[in-house]
Amino acid sequence: MEARDDEAGTGGSGGDDTGGRCRADAEPxxxxxxxxxxxxxxxxxxxxxxxxxxxxxxxxxxxxxxxxxxxxxxxxxxxxxxxxxxxxxxxxxxxxxxxxxxxxxxxxxxxxxxxxxxxxxxxxxxxxxxxxxxxxxxxxxxxxxxxRAREGEWSRPASALANALGALKALGRGRPEEARGLLDRGFARIDERDAATGAWAADVIRLARATVRRDGALAAQAERIVALARSGARRGDTEGTTGVTVAVEGADDAEGLERSQGSERPAAGGHG
Incomplete structure:
Protein backbone atom coordinates (compact mmCIF):
# COMPACT_ATOMS: atom_id res chain seq x y z
CA MET A 1 0.00 0.00 0.00
CA GLU A 2 2.97 2.28 0.23
CA ALA A 3 3.04 5.36 -1.99
CA ARG A 4 -0.57 4.56 -2.75
CA ASP A 5 -2.08 6.57 -5.58
CA ASP A 6 -5.75 7.51 -6.12
CA GLU A 7 -6.59 7.42 -2.43
CA ALA A 8 -8.93 9.41 -0.24
CA GLY A 9 -6.05 11.73 0.61
CA THR A 10 -3.90 13.16 3.34
CA GLY A 11 -5.79 16.23 4.43
CA GLY A 12 -6.24 17.51 7.94
CA SER A 13 -4.76 20.41 9.79
CA GLY A 14 -2.85 18.85 12.66
CA GLY A 15 0.42 17.04 12.73
CA ASP A 16 4.11 17.12 13.42
CA ASP A 17 5.44 20.36 11.95
CA THR A 18 9.06 19.46 12.55
CA GLY A 19 10.35 19.97 9.04
CA GLY A 20 12.47 16.84 9.42
CA ARG A 21 13.47 17.27 13.08
CA CYS A 22 12.60 14.80 15.76
CA ARG A 23 9.99 15.78 18.34
CA ALA A 24 10.71 14.91 21.93
CA ASP A 25 7.46 12.90 22.10
CA ALA A 26 8.15 10.86 18.96
CA GLU A 27 7.95 7.10 19.47
CA PRO A 28 9.45 4.34 17.35
CA ARG A 148 -16.87 2.72 -4.76
CA ALA A 149 -17.42 6.27 -3.63
CA ARG A 150 -19.42 8.48 -5.92
CA GLU A 151 -18.09 11.79 -7.20
CA GLY A 152 -18.32 14.31 -4.39
CA GLU A 153 -17.88 11.66 -1.69
CA TRP A 154 -14.10 11.95 -1.76
CA SER A 155 -11.66 14.83 -2.12
CA ARG A 156 -9.68 15.11 -5.34
CA PRO A 157 -7.40 17.83 -3.91
CA ALA A 158 -6.63 15.69 -0.85
CA SER A 159 -5.88 12.74 -3.10
CA ALA A 160 -3.57 14.88 -5.22
CA LEU A 161 -1.80 16.08 -2.08
CA ALA A 162 -1.22 12.43 -1.18
CA ASN A 163 0.55 12.08 -4.52
CA ALA A 164 2.85 14.99 -3.66
CA LEU A 165 3.89 13.19 -0.48
CA GLY A 166 4.14 9.90 -2.36
CA ALA A 167 6.50 11.57 -4.81
CA LEU A 168 8.80 12.60 -1.96
CA LYS A 169 8.74 9.03 -0.70
CA ALA A 170 9.60 7.71 -4.17
CA LEU A 171 12.47 10.18 -4.47
CA GLY A 172 13.73 9.17 -1.04
CA ARG A 173 13.92 5.62 -2.35
CA GLY A 174 15.69 6.63 -5.54
CA ARG A 175 12.70 6.09 -7.88
CA PRO A 176 12.43 9.30 -9.94
CA GLU A 177 10.14 7.86 -12.62
CA GLU A 178 7.69 6.69 -9.97
CA ALA A 179 7.78 10.22 -8.55
CA ARG A 180 7.12 11.66 -12.00
CA GLY A 181 4.06 9.47 -12.46
CA LEU A 182 2.65 10.38 -9.05
CA LEU A 183 3.11 14.09 -9.70
CA ASP A 184 1.62 13.97 -13.18
CA ARG A 185 -1.44 12.05 -11.98
CA GLY A 186 -1.79 14.44 -9.07
CA PHE A 187 -1.86 17.46 -11.37
CA ALA A 188 -4.34 15.70 -13.68
CA ARG A 189 -6.64 14.73 -10.81
CA ILE A 190 -7.32 18.38 -9.98
CA ASP A 191 -7.32 19.53 -13.63
CA GLU A 192 -4.13 21.53 -13.14
CA ARG A 193 -2.39 22.18 -16.47
CA ASP A 194 1.05 21.25 -15.18
CA ALA A 195 3.44 18.30 -15.10
CA ALA A 196 6.63 17.14 -13.46
CA THR A 197 9.78 18.74 -14.87
CA GLY A 198 12.44 16.89 -12.91
CA ALA A 199 13.10 19.90 -10.67
CA TRP A 200 11.63 17.76 -7.95
CA ALA A 201 11.36 20.14 -5.02
CA ALA A 202 9.67 22.77 -7.19
CA ASP A 203 7.38 20.15 -8.74
CA VAL A 204 6.20 18.90 -5.34
CA ILE A 205 5.69 22.43 -4.06
CA ARG A 206 3.62 23.44 -7.10
CA LEU A 207 1.35 20.44 -6.72
CA ALA A 208 0.94 20.99 -2.97
CA ARG A 209 0.08 24.65 -3.46
CA ALA A 210 -2.37 23.81 -6.27
CA THR A 211 -4.32 21.53 -3.94
CA VAL A 212 -4.64 24.31 -1.38
CA ARG A 213 -6.05 26.68 -4.00
CA ARG A 214 -8.87 24.19 -4.42
CA ASP A 215 -9.30 23.27 -0.76
CA GLY A 216 -7.98 25.64 1.87
CA ALA A 217 -8.48 23.02 4.60
CA LEU A 218 -5.39 21.27 3.24
CA ALA A 219 -3.11 24.24 3.93
CA ALA A 220 -1.39 22.95 7.08
CA GLN A 221 -0.69 19.51 5.66
CA ALA A 222 0.49 21.01 2.39
CA GLU A 223 2.92 23.30 4.19
CA ARG A 224 4.48 20.33 5.95
CA ILE A 225 5.03 18.70 2.57
CA VAL A 226 6.44 21.97 1.19
CA ALA A 227 8.83 22.13 4.15
CA LEU A 228 10.04 18.60 3.45
CA ALA A 229 10.57 19.39 -0.23
CA ARG A 230 12.47 22.58 0.55
CA SER A 231 14.57 20.82 3.18
CA GLY A 232 15.45 18.14 0.64
CA ALA A 233 16.49 20.69 -1.96
CA ARG A 234 18.70 22.49 0.55
CA ARG A 235 20.38 19.35 1.81
CA GLY A 236 20.77 17.71 -1.59
CA ASP A 237 21.06 19.61 -4.85
CA THR A 238 20.30 23.33 -4.55
CA GLU A 239 18.46 23.38 -7.85
CA GLY A 240 16.42 20.31 -6.94
CA THR A 241 17.11 18.74 -10.33
CA THR A 242 19.63 15.97 -9.71
CA GLY A 243 18.26 14.50 -6.52
CA VAL A 244 16.43 15.15 -3.29
CA THR A 245 17.60 14.38 0.22
CA VAL A 246 14.44 13.62 2.16
CA ALA A 247 14.43 14.26 5.88
CA VAL A 248 12.10 12.01 7.82
CA GLU A 249 9.84 13.92 10.21
CA GLY A 250 9.56 12.62 13.71
CA ALA A 251 12.36 10.13 13.17
CA ASP A 252 13.64 8.29 16.23
CA ASP A 253 17.19 9.59 15.69
CA ALA A 254 17.74 12.98 17.35
CA GLU A 255 19.27 14.44 14.20
CA GLY A 256 16.56 13.07 11.91
CA LEU A 257 17.06 10.45 9.23
CA GLU A 258 18.14 11.41 5.74
CA ARG A 259 18.54 9.56 2.49
CA SER A 260 20.70 11.13 -0.25
CA GLN A 261 19.97 10.33 -3.86
CA GLY A 262 22.22 9.81 -6.84
CA SER A 263 22.69 12.02 -9.85
CA GLU A 264 20.18 10.52 -12.29
CA ARG A 265 18.58 13.40 -14.12
CA PRO A 266 15.26 12.77 -15.87
CA ALA A 267 14.35 14.82 -18.90
CA ALA A 268 12.62 18.06 -18.09
CA GLY A 269 8.95 18.25 -18.89
CA GLY A 270 6.79 15.53 -20.37
CA HIS A 271 5.25 12.55 -18.61
CA GLY A 272 6.78 9.37 -17.30
Whole structure:
Protein backbone atom coordinates (compact mmCIF):
# COMPACT_ATOMS: atom_id res chain seq x y z
CA MET A 1 0.00 0.00 0.00
CA GLU A 2 2.97 2.28 0.23
CA ALA A 3 3.04 5.36 -1.99
CA ARG A 4 -0.57 4.56 -2.75
CA ASP A 5 -2.08 6.57 -5.58
CA ASP A 6 -5.75 7.51 -6.12
CA GLU A 7 -6.59 7.42 -2.43
CA ALA A 8 -8.93 9.41 -0.24
CA GLY A 9 -6.05 11.73 0.61
CA THR A 10 -3.90 13.16 3.34
CA GLY A 11 -5.79 16.23 4.43
CA GLY A 12 -6.24 17.51 7.94
CA SER A 13 -4.76 20.41 9.79
CA GLY A 14 -2.85 18.85 12.66
CA GLY A 15 0.42 17.04 12.73
CA ASP A 16 4.11 17.12 13.42
CA ASP A 17 5.44 20.36 11.95
CA THR A 18 9.06 19.46 12.55
CA GLY A 19 10.35 19.97 9.04
CA GLY A 20 12.47 16.84 9.42
CA ARG A 21 13.47 17.27 13.08
CA CYS A 22 12.60 14.80 15.76
CA ARG A 23 9.99 15.78 18.34
CA ALA A 24 10.71 14.91 21.93
CA ASP A 25 7.46 12.90 22.10
CA ALA A 26 8.15 10.86 18.96
CA GLU A 27 7.95 7.10 19.47
CA PRO A 28 9.45 4.34 17.35
CA UNK A 29 7.20 3.27 14.49
CA UNK A 30 7.24 -0.38 15.60
CA UNK A 31 6.12 0.58 19.10
CA UNK A 32 3.28 2.67 17.69
CA UNK A 33 2.25 -0.23 15.43
CA UNK A 34 2.19 -2.61 18.37
CA UNK A 35 -0.02 -0.30 20.39
CA UNK A 36 -2.43 -0.01 17.45
CA UNK A 37 -2.71 -3.80 17.20
CA UNK A 38 -3.35 -4.14 20.92
CA UNK A 39 -5.98 -1.38 20.94
CA UNK A 40 -7.94 -2.90 18.05
CA UNK A 41 -8.08 -6.38 19.56
CA UNK A 42 -8.94 -5.03 23.02
CA UNK A 43 -11.79 -2.95 21.60
CA UNK A 44 -13.46 -5.98 20.02
CA UNK A 45 -12.76 -9.31 21.75
CA UNK A 46 -12.45 -12.13 19.24
CA UNK A 47 -11.19 -9.86 16.47
CA UNK A 48 -7.72 -10.28 14.95
CA UNK A 49 -5.26 -7.51 14.15
CA UNK A 50 -1.97 -8.14 12.38
CA UNK A 51 0.77 -6.26 10.62
CA UNK A 52 0.99 -6.51 6.85
CA UNK A 53 3.36 -5.15 4.24
CA UNK A 54 7.00 -4.29 4.75
CA UNK A 55 6.87 -4.00 8.55
CA UNK A 56 5.54 -7.56 8.77
CA UNK A 57 8.10 -8.80 6.24
CA UNK A 58 11.01 -7.09 7.97
CA UNK A 59 11.85 -5.07 4.85
CA UNK A 60 10.63 -1.64 6.01
CA UNK A 61 12.75 1.45 5.45
CA UNK A 62 12.41 4.90 7.01
CA UNK A 63 9.67 5.81 4.52
CA UNK A 64 7.48 2.75 5.08
CA UNK A 65 3.99 3.28 6.42
CA UNK A 66 2.18 1.05 8.92
CA UNK A 67 -0.04 -1.54 7.24
CA UNK A 68 -2.51 -3.31 9.52
CA UNK A 69 -5.35 -5.73 8.83
CA UNK A 70 -8.20 -6.03 11.33
CA UNK A 71 -10.61 -8.95 10.90
CA UNK A 72 -13.97 -8.72 12.69
CA UNK A 73 -17.19 -10.73 12.79
CA UNK A 74 -19.56 -9.96 9.93
CA UNK A 75 -22.35 -8.99 12.33
CA UNK A 76 -20.32 -6.14 13.83
CA UNK A 77 -18.43 -4.96 10.75
CA UNK A 78 -20.27 -1.64 10.38
CA UNK A 79 -20.01 -0.83 14.06
CA UNK A 80 -16.32 -1.72 14.08
CA UNK A 81 -15.56 0.62 11.18
CA UNK A 82 -17.49 3.44 12.84
CA UNK A 83 -15.56 2.92 16.07
CA UNK A 84 -12.09 3.13 14.50
CA UNK A 85 -11.54 6.88 15.20
CA UNK A 86 -12.35 6.40 18.88
CA UNK A 87 -10.10 3.35 19.16
CA UNK A 88 -7.15 5.00 17.45
CA UNK A 89 -7.54 8.20 19.46
CA UNK A 90 -6.88 6.08 22.54
CA UNK A 91 -3.50 5.13 21.10
CA UNK A 92 -2.30 8.63 20.24
CA UNK A 93 -3.88 11.95 19.31
CA UNK A 94 -5.31 11.70 15.80
CA UNK A 95 -5.02 14.38 13.14
CA UNK A 96 -7.12 12.61 10.49
CA UNK A 97 -8.96 9.47 9.46
CA UNK A 98 -9.97 9.07 5.83
CA UNK A 99 -11.46 6.26 3.77
CA UNK A 100 -10.23 4.84 0.49
CA UNK A 101 -12.94 5.65 -2.06
CA UNK A 102 -12.59 2.23 -3.74
CA UNK A 103 -14.33 0.50 -0.81
CA UNK A 104 -16.36 3.29 0.76
CA UNK A 105 -19.66 1.45 0.27
CA UNK A 106 -18.43 -2.12 0.66
CA UNK A 107 -20.40 -4.05 3.26
CA UNK A 108 -17.46 -6.28 4.21
CA UNK A 109 -14.27 -4.40 3.42
CA UNK A 110 -12.89 -0.91 4.14
CA UNK A 111 -9.49 0.70 3.90
CA UNK A 112 -8.90 3.61 6.29
CA UNK A 113 -5.94 6.02 6.38
CA UNK A 114 -5.02 7.56 9.73
CA UNK A 115 -2.37 10.01 10.89
CA UNK A 116 -1.24 10.67 14.43
CA UNK A 117 -0.01 13.86 16.06
CA UNK A 118 3.79 14.07 16.31
CA UNK A 119 4.40 11.23 13.85
CA UNK A 120 6.23 11.43 10.53
CA UNK A 121 4.04 12.13 7.52
CA UNK A 122 5.50 9.01 5.95
CA UNK A 123 4.36 6.79 8.82
CA UNK A 124 0.66 6.81 8.03
CA UNK A 125 -1.50 3.97 9.32
CA UNK A 126 -3.22 2.09 6.49
CA UNK A 127 -5.89 0.04 8.23
CA UNK A 128 -7.71 -2.65 6.27
CA UNK A 129 -10.90 -3.70 8.05
CA UNK A 130 -12.42 -6.95 6.82
CA UNK A 131 -15.40 -9.05 7.75
CA UNK A 132 -14.52 -12.62 8.73
CA UNK A 133 -16.35 -14.07 5.71
CA UNK A 134 -14.01 -12.31 3.24
CA UNK A 135 -10.83 -12.25 5.29
CA UNK A 136 -9.05 -14.53 2.83
CA UNK A 137 -10.49 -12.98 -0.33
CA UNK A 138 -7.83 -10.51 -1.46
CA UNK A 139 -10.00 -9.26 -4.33
CA UNK A 140 -13.31 -8.88 -2.54
CA UNK A 141 -15.24 -5.89 -3.99
CA UNK A 142 -12.15 -4.78 -5.93
CA UNK A 143 -14.16 -4.78 -9.15
CA UNK A 144 -17.54 -3.90 -7.68
CA UNK A 145 -18.64 -0.44 -8.88
CA UNK A 146 -21.31 -0.31 -6.16
CA UNK A 147 -18.58 -0.43 -3.50
CA ARG A 148 -16.87 2.72 -4.76
CA ALA A 149 -17.42 6.27 -3.63
CA ARG A 150 -19.42 8.48 -5.92
CA GLU A 151 -18.09 11.79 -7.20
CA GLY A 152 -18.32 14.31 -4.39
CA GLU A 153 -17.88 11.66 -1.69
CA TRP A 154 -14.10 11.95 -1.76
CA SER A 155 -11.66 14.83 -2.12
CA ARG A 156 -9.68 15.11 -5.34
CA PRO A 157 -7.40 17.83 -3.91
CA ALA A 158 -6.63 15.69 -0.85
CA SER A 159 -5.88 12.74 -3.10
CA ALA A 160 -3.57 14.88 -5.22
CA LEU A 161 -1.80 16.08 -2.08
CA ALA A 162 -1.22 12.43 -1.18
CA ASN A 163 0.55 12.08 -4.52
CA ALA A 164 2.85 14.99 -3.66
CA LEU A 165 3.89 13.19 -0.48
CA GLY A 166 4.14 9.90 -2.36
CA ALA A 167 6.50 11.57 -4.81
CA LEU A 168 8.80 12.60 -1.96
CA LYS A 169 8.74 9.03 -0.70
CA ALA A 170 9.60 7.71 -4.17
CA LEU A 171 12.47 10.18 -4.47
CA GLY A 172 13.73 9.17 -1.04
CA ARG A 173 13.92 5.62 -2.35
CA GLY A 174 15.69 6.63 -5.54
CA ARG A 175 12.70 6.09 -7.88
CA PRO A 176 12.43 9.30 -9.94
CA GLU A 177 10.14 7.86 -12.62
CA GLU A 178 7.69 6.69 -9.97
CA ALA A 179 7.78 10.22 -8.55
CA ARG A 180 7.12 11.66 -12.00
CA GLY A 181 4.06 9.47 -12.46
CA LEU A 182 2.65 10.38 -9.05
CA LEU A 183 3.11 14.09 -9.70
CA ASP A 184 1.62 13.97 -13.18
CA ARG A 185 -1.44 12.05 -11.98
CA GLY A 186 -1.79 14.44 -9.07
CA PHE A 187 -1.86 17.46 -11.37
CA ALA A 188 -4.34 15.70 -13.68
CA ARG A 189 -6.64 14.73 -10.81
CA ILE A 190 -7.32 18.38 -9.98
CA ASP A 191 -7.32 19.53 -13.63
CA GLU A 192 -4.13 21.53 -13.14
CA ARG A 193 -2.39 22.18 -16.47
CA ASP A 194 1.05 21.25 -15.18
CA ALA A 195 3.44 18.30 -15.10
CA ALA A 196 6.63 17.14 -13.46
CA THR A 197 9.78 18.74 -14.87
CA GLY A 198 12.44 16.89 -12.91
CA ALA A 199 13.10 19.90 -10.67
CA TRP A 200 11.63 17.76 -7.95
CA ALA A 201 11.36 20.14 -5.02
CA ALA A 202 9.67 22.77 -7.19
CA ASP A 203 7.38 20.15 -8.74
CA VAL A 204 6.20 18.90 -5.34
CA ILE A 205 5.69 22.43 -4.06
CA ARG A 206 3.62 23.44 -7.10
CA LEU A 207 1.35 20.44 -6.72
CA ALA A 208 0.94 20.99 -2.97
CA ARG A 209 0.08 24.65 -3.46
CA ALA A 210 -2.37 23.81 -6.27
CA THR A 211 -4.32 21.53 -3.94
CA VAL A 212 -4.64 24.31 -1.38
CA ARG A 213 -6.05 26.68 -4.00
CA ARG A 214 -8.87 24.19 -4.42
CA ASP A 215 -9.30 23.27 -0.76
CA GLY A 216 -7.98 25.64 1.87
CA ALA A 217 -8.48 23.02 4.60
CA LEU A 218 -5.39 21.27 3.24
CA ALA A 219 -3.11 24.24 3.93
CA ALA A 220 -1.39 22.95 7.08
CA GLN A 221 -0.69 19.51 5.66
CA ALA A 222 0.49 21.01 2.39
CA GLU A 223 2.92 23.30 4.19
CA ARG A 224 4.48 20.33 5.95
CA ILE A 225 5.03 18.70 2.57
CA VAL A 226 6.44 21.97 1.19
CA ALA A 227 8.83 22.13 4.15
CA LEU A 228 10.04 18.60 3.45
CA ALA A 229 10.57 19.39 -0.23
CA ARG A 230 12.47 22.58 0.55
CA SER A 231 14.57 20.82 3.18
CA GLY A 232 15.45 18.14 0.64
CA ALA A 233 16.49 20.69 -1.96
CA ARG A 234 18.70 22.49 0.55
CA ARG A 235 20.38 19.35 1.81
CA GLY A 236 20.77 17.71 -1.59
CA ASP A 237 21.06 19.61 -4.85
CA THR A 238 20.30 23.33 -4.55
CA GLU A 239 18.46 23.38 -7.85
CA GLY A 240 16.42 20.31 -6.94
CA THR A 241 17.11 18.74 -10.33
CA THR A 242 19.63 15.97 -9.71
CA GLY A 243 18.26 14.50 -6.52
CA VAL A 244 16.43 15.15 -3.29
CA THR A 245 17.60 14.38 0.22
CA VAL A 246 14.44 13.62 2.16
CA ALA A 247 14.43 14.26 5.88
CA VAL A 248 12.10 12.01 7.82
CA GLU A 249 9.84 13.92 10.21
CA GLY A 250 9.56 12.62 13.71
CA ALA A 251 12.36 10.13 13.17
CA ASP A 252 13.64 8.29 16.23
CA ASP A 253 17.19 9.59 15.69
CA ALA A 254 17.74 12.98 17.35
CA GLU A 255 19.27 14.44 14.20
CA GLY A 256 16.56 13.07 11.91
CA LEU A 257 17.06 10.45 9.23
CA GLU A 258 18.14 11.41 5.74
CA ARG A 259 18.54 9.56 2.49
CA SER A 260 20.70 11.13 -0.25
CA GLN A 261 19.97 10.33 -3.86
CA GLY A 262 22.22 9.81 -6.84
CA SER A 263 22.69 12.02 -9.85
CA GLU A 264 20.18 10.52 -12.29
CA ARG A 265 18.58 13.40 -14.12
CA PRO A 266 15.26 12.77 -15.87
CA ALA A 267 14.35 14.82 -18.90
CA ALA A 268 12.62 18.06 -18.09
CA GLY A 269 8.95 18.25 -18.89
CA GLY A 270 6.79 15.53 -20.37
CA HIS A 271 5.25 12.55 -18.61
CA GLY A 272 6.78 9.37 -17.30
Missing amino acids: REELAGRVLAALEAALPGSRAALRGSLAAGTADEFSDIDVEWVVRDAVFGAAVADVPRILAGVRLLTEVRADPDFLHSARRRLLFARFEGVSLFWRLDLSVRAESVADDADHDARNPAA
